[in-house]
Amino acid sequence: MWIVDPLFTIDRYPNRKNPKIEQPAIAIGQLVTSRSILLEREYEFQSFTGKQRIESRFFPDLEITVEEIVGFGQGI
Numbered sequence: 001m002w003i004v005d006p007l008f009t010i011d012r013y014p015n016r017k018n019p020k021i022e023q024p025a026i027a028i029g030q031l032v033t034s035r036s037i038l039l040e041r042e043y044e045f046q047s048f049t050g051k052q053r054i055e056s057r058f059f060p061d062l063e064i065t066v067e068e069i070v071g072f073g074q075g076i
Helices: 066-073
Strands: 002-005 025-033 041-049
Touching: 025 066
Parallel strands: none
Antiparallel strands: 002 025, 025 041
16 A cells, blocks of 8 residues: 655644654555454555655565655646
8 A cells, every 4th residue: 555645744644653754755555464452454654755765565676756756746
């Protein structure tokens, strides 16, 4: 699962785990065995911002950054 959020700011998500991220972000979730006794499986997310190369196990040869994806959406 990919989540693309071009408006990832403190105003929108005041209780998030990493309050230092104040820029567009892409999070990639992988379904894993849950540590909770209430759930069998859950998503574990890794977030990427800025010039970071997005790492995906489904697209290992993908050479794209968050800036490139968000820039394309803004017509840059």
